[in-house]
Amino acid sequence: MKMNDRYDVAVVGAGPAGAVFCEALSARRADLRILLIDGSGTDGKPCGGLLAPDAQQVFAEIGIALPNDVLANPQIFAVETIDMTVNQQKTYQRHYLNMDRAAFERWLKSRIPTRVTRVAGRVSAIRQEGDTIQLDVDGVCYSASLAVGADGAHSTVRRTFFEGVGKQYVSIQEWYREPGATVPHYSCIFDAAVTDSCSWTIRKDGYLLLGGAYEKRGCAQAFELQKKRLEKRFGITFGEPIKREACLLNSPRRMRDFVCGIPRIYLIGEAAGMISASSFEGISAAMISAIGLADAISTEKTPRGILAQYQRNTRALRIKLWLKTYKRAILCSPRLRKLIMRSGIGSIRNAHSMDSLLEDGTMDASSGANYRSSIS
């Protein structure tokens, strides 16, 4: 195998975590030789592309403004939460930015300084030999003093050195041409007949995305079943998908699912298990962990000191994500969800929601047809 020069830090993956890490570390320590190895294409990964307030706060704190051309149309102010199991629907206000995920990733990558060496390819193996980390990429061996796994839910770095995340789903997402007004701008669907997690619809730039998190076994059938049940509910047909995407999705369940690393080998973003178990919002955790590790590397002198400082920097984040595992358990319990939704706590009135129309008799519960005519 061909050997390459030695780097100070080798980063695997240039999603939000890897890209933000490279920018942050290079800004703090211009003297470090940083290598970024990324196996992604130009399309980015499957994603709802919603930038949550926590992620917006990170941008605010680091003084970065988002360019308009990463935004998608329309901007959305509420989520329709639909419980198909007990036929309840409630509207909750949300403060997300609707983005084009691929454009967002391209923009983050464009901010990485040119002094960071970039290699396109996938790390097939990684090993530690004394104080050196070696990474194999397409027949070339790269070596570094420190390695950072920013390689997402199916992380090679994590699988090589650490235990996996408590639970993983397969996420399937399809894009369709606009199927009609009965589908909410953004919905979160709980349907026990399909998954113990959730599905969602999001309107984006003239398309409707239907996605969800399904058990690995039978995931394709579960997605098709969800589609059929939603077609009936909304009184539409989704039609031929323009695009179909799938990937693994982590759903942390225990505090030990959030792994910062070991001396010399660190994890950030979803590779570290850092994603909200209740909403699958992971961009903010990717950025916070990336900045936390960049800070630790720039201030600490030893691999062990870096790990300890990185753990301190992400303590609040990890506790917050751990609390989300309880929120997930509550939201995904049909009985508790029914109680919460019935209480109306936190919901807002939506004159066009199916519940309102069911209550005032405009719509019959078995079909969305009357609803569609009522708003057209």
Ligand SMILES: Cc1cc2nc3c(=O)[nH]c(=O)nc-3n(C[C@H](O)[C@H](O)[C@H](O)COP(=O)(O)OP(=O)(O)OC[C@H]3O[C@@H](n4cnc5c(N)ncnc54)[C@H](O)[C@@H]3O)c2cc1C
């Ligand atoms: C369907 C879906 C919808 C989602 N919607 C939202 C949302 O709306 N808002 C939100 O905040 N979060 C959302 N998330 C979560 C969010 O996408 C992730 O948490 C976030 O992308 C994690 O960033 P990351 O950089 O850690 O990992 P990733 O974004 O997964 O990036 C990992 C990178 O590493 C590369 N890579 C992987 N393996 C290797 C290898 N061996 N060698 C080299 N490179 C490698 C990949 O190609 C990729 O570029 C969603 C996730 C899914 C699956």
